Amino acid sequence: MTDLLEAPAPAPIPAPVPAHEEEHHGPTGILKWMTSTDHKVIGLSYTVTSVIMLVIGGIFAEIIRVQLSTPNGSLVSLAQYNELFTMHGSVMIYLFAGPFAFGALANIVVPLQIGAPDMAFPRLNAMSYWLYLFGSITMLSGFFTAGGAANFGWVAYAPLSNSINTPGAGADLWIGGLLLTGFSAIFTGVNLCATVFYLRAPGMTMFRMPIFTWNLMVTAILILLAFPVLTAGLVMLYCDRHFGTHIFSVAGGGVPVLWQHIFWFWGHPEVYILALPFFGMVTEIIAVFSRKPVFGYKGMVFATLSIAALSLGVWAHHMFTTGVVLLPFFSIMSLLIAVPTGIKMFNWIGTMWRGEIWFSTAMLMAIGFLITFLVGGLTGIYLASPPLDFFTHDTYFVVAHFHSIVMALVLGGMAGLYYWGPKITGYLLNETIGKIQFWFLFIGTQVFTIPLYILGLEGMPRRVAMYAHDPQWKLLNDVSTLGAILIGVSTVLFVVNIVVSWKKYPAGDNPWDAHTLEWFTTSPPPHHNFYRLPQIRSERPTWDYNHPGHQAAPHGHHPAPDAVPADEVPVP
Amino acid sequence: MKVEAKILLGLGLFFGLMFAVYWRWSIEDAGGVMMFAGMLLCLLPGSYYYWWSRRMKARPEDNPYATQTQGAGVVGAFPGSSIWPFTMAFGAFFVVLALVFGVWFLVPGLFLMVWAMFGGTAEGRRGGKV
Numbered sequence A: 001m002t003d004l005l006e007a008p009a010p011a012p013i014p015a016p017v018p019a020h021e022e023e024h025h026g027p028t029g030i031l032k033w034m035t036s037t038d039h040k041v042i043g044l045s046y047t048v049t050s051v052i053m054l055v056i057g058g059i060f061a062e063i064i065r066v067q068l069s070t071p072n073g074s075l076v077s078l079a080q081y082n083e084l085f086t087m088h089g090s091v092m093i094y095l096f097a098g099p100f101a102f103g104a105l106a107n108i109v110v111p112l113q114i115g116a117p118d119m120a121f122p123r124l125n126a127m128s129y130w131l132y133l134f135g136s137i138t139m140l141s142g143f144f145t146a147g148g149a150a151n152f153g154w155v156a157y158a159p160l161s162n163s164i165n166t167p168g169a170g171a172d173l174w175i176g177g178l179l180l181t182g183f184s185a186i187f188t189g190v191n192l193c194a195t196v197f198y199l200r201a202p203g204m205t206m207f208r209m210p211i212f213t214w215n216l217m218v219t220a221i222l223i224l225l226a227f228p229v230l231t232a233g234l235v236m237l238y239c240d241r242h243f244g245t246h247i248f249s250v251a252g253g254g255v256p257v258l259w260q261h262i263f264w265f266w267g268h269p270e271v272y273i274l275a276l277p278f279f280g281m282v283t284e285i286i287a288v289f290s291r292k293p294v295f296g297y298k299g300m301v302f303a304t305l306s307i308a309a310l311s312l313g314v315w316a317h318h319m320f321t322t323g324v325v326l327l328p329f330f331s332i333m334s335l336l337i338a339v340p341t342g343i344k345m346f347n348w349i350g351t352m353w354r355g356e357i358w359f360s361t362a363m364l365m366a367i368g369f370l371i372t373f374l375v376g377g378l379t380g381i382y383l384a385s386p387p388l389d390f391f392t393h394d395t396y397f398v399v400a401h402f403h404s405i406v407m408a409l410v411l412g413g414m415a416g417l418y419y420w421g422p423k424i425t426g427y428l429l430n431e432t433i434g435k436i437q438f439w440f441l442f443i444g445t446q447v448f449t450i451p452l453y454i455l456g457l458e459g460m461p462r463r464v465a466m467y468a469h470d471p472q473w474k475l476l477n478d479v480s481t482l483g484a485i486l487i488g489v490s491t492v493l494f495v496v497n498i499v500v501s502w503k504k505y506p507a508g509d510n511p512w513d514a515h516t517l518e519w520f521t522t523s524p525p526p527h528h529n530f531y532r533l534p535q536i537r538s539e540r541p542t543w544d545y546n547h548p549g550h551q552a553a554p555h556g557h558h559p560a561p562d563a564v565p566a567d568e569v570p571v572p
Numbered sequence B: 001m002k003v004e005a006k007i008l009l010g011l012g013l014f015f016g017l018m019f020a021v022y023w024r025w026s027i028e029d030a031g032g033v034m035m036f037a038g039m040l041l042c043l044l045p046g047s048y049y050y051w052w053s054r055r056m057k058a059r060p061e062d063n064p065y066a067t068q069t070q071g072a073g074v075v076g077a078f079p080g081s082s083i084w085p086f087t088m089a090f091g092a093f094f095v096v097l098a099l100v101f102g103v104w105f106l107v108p109g110l111f112l113m114v115w116a117m118f119g120g121t122a123e124g125r126r127g128g129k130v
């Protein structure tokens, strides 16, 4: 039945279980999963699917690295190599990082953090997941067609992506898969915005929302700004390939560089669509495990907003070498983004400063994120300067830059899984295995990326399967391959950890003495999330409730003028 | 509601500024058009929210001193479970396959999508079956 939901009761009154609670004599088994509109079930489906995509993309990556461990690698053919790096990038960006960022943990955590019973549009939410799953199947099925999967790079530049240079079903399946996942993302964006705007609990003002929720709201706005552009571009590309239009072909009076403009007008905001949710995750984790409120809460929010604002005006820093873009404009805008990003770094360190740091696996992963992201961000500043970019564009330096970034995201994602996993499953993961996993992942990442920076500066081009004329690059490539193997081992350790800790360590409601509302309810939360809610008087309502002696301290500064200890709430 | 409105308006104004600078300075139109569209996408809902925020009284979630009891009552209607999202997406899957393997895939695709459209709407009216 559709539930007309009553609001949860105030915390201290042990509320009777709402009458409609377990009245869902709905379907069971696989049909239950297929028909579920519960944001936690959908979020878990997203989590499992996107982690599987991480593993698939990772397997492609390991094959690529083994191929490059000798100058004349013969593990795969040249054509297969093209398919592999294309699908590695596509799976990782479109099918893992994006859906993991705004589909998986966002779905589970955002409604819980603002005290909402579900997402604003539960059925639309379910549809987002199914579109994502079918889109992923569509894109990957290219491997089973006669011509193989798409092989024009994850950016599908014109004219390489037209029907003469890349005929075959694989490329069309790539376009089709992206159409589906694109709509999935847009619907998720709509849903997140509506949820944050309309379903907050009483007292949860905008400036009391946890930073994770803030970042996801801004991410959602960016999704709505960016993804429709990509979808439109894909439709144009399809028309060029099949209906004889010439939007991107010179022969018919079109402009190939237009594709790059469209692609990167989505592509750079996408970079922040991926990054902002992970920024949010580590903000929460660092604050909780430093036993302090977030340092500079408002600065954090404004940094997020200004990153979003600037990110729409930097796209052509990916196109410096085309020679037809406004270099100063894009260079200045790109460098400006470093300012709010720096503010965030400062605030993360400020949060840890003099904190009582608890080095749990989640915290280690979050610190690993900070360090790795710093490396990627700093090399991004090099690339944003056109004279340096002319020198390094299309070399392994760029590959190294964005792998520092995306491996930081993997570290942040792991932090999120260790931190919020217990909330949704009810069980903790093994901390010892987790810490071993962290060291493999963190050291592996650096061993993998640092040689690539050097190779890039030595001039090794990206997207080549062999480097027979420069055998001196073998050593650094081998080191990088070793790093990739360490990363692979860390992923195996994660799976081992899940198996070993299966239902072993019950988590309880609030294993971390955390700050935000999701830790106020049970683990896993009941259907529709909350039986009761505490009074919300700061951005740390759960912590305030559990530490009644302390006065509620909004943004870590002054006690709120009306700080009422939660258990003195007047009985209605 | 005011904060939400101001965020959208602020982003929209910034995009407008960026558009103006870029349009004057650049020799290329696509980026300008996209930034202009981005500006509209923020200003339209933003000004609507702003207009409303001045007419409605503050909601409990906008009031820093609200108690949980102020939020008592019906929050909204939430479906228990539904098969139509799956049906709709499955239909969209076939429609996309039609782009690659031939138009006949449109037959099951559009059939499923239209069915899901009616089914989902009816379910919304009736208040859900499953």
Ligand code: HEM
Pocket (backbone or CB within 6 Å): A155, A271, A272, A274, A275, A317, A318, A334, A335, A337, A338, A341, A376, A377, A378, A380, A381, A383, A384, A385, A389, A392, A393, A394, A398, A401, A402, A405, A406, A409
């Ligand atoms: C301070 C922030 C950043 C700056 C200034 C920056 C700058 C750049 C520049 C200028 C390039 C183009 C280099 C070239 O192609 O020659 C680039 C490439 C790239 N960046 Fe960043 N970046 C930043 C952060 C990020 C983040 C947060 C991500 C991902 C979450 C990211 C992912 C990428 C990717 C995927 C590419 C490669 C695109 C391709 O295949 O050509 N970057 N970055």
Ligand SMILES: [Cu+2]
Pocket (backbone or CB within 6 Å): A267, A268, A271, A314, A315, A317, A318
């Ligand atoms: Cu960029």
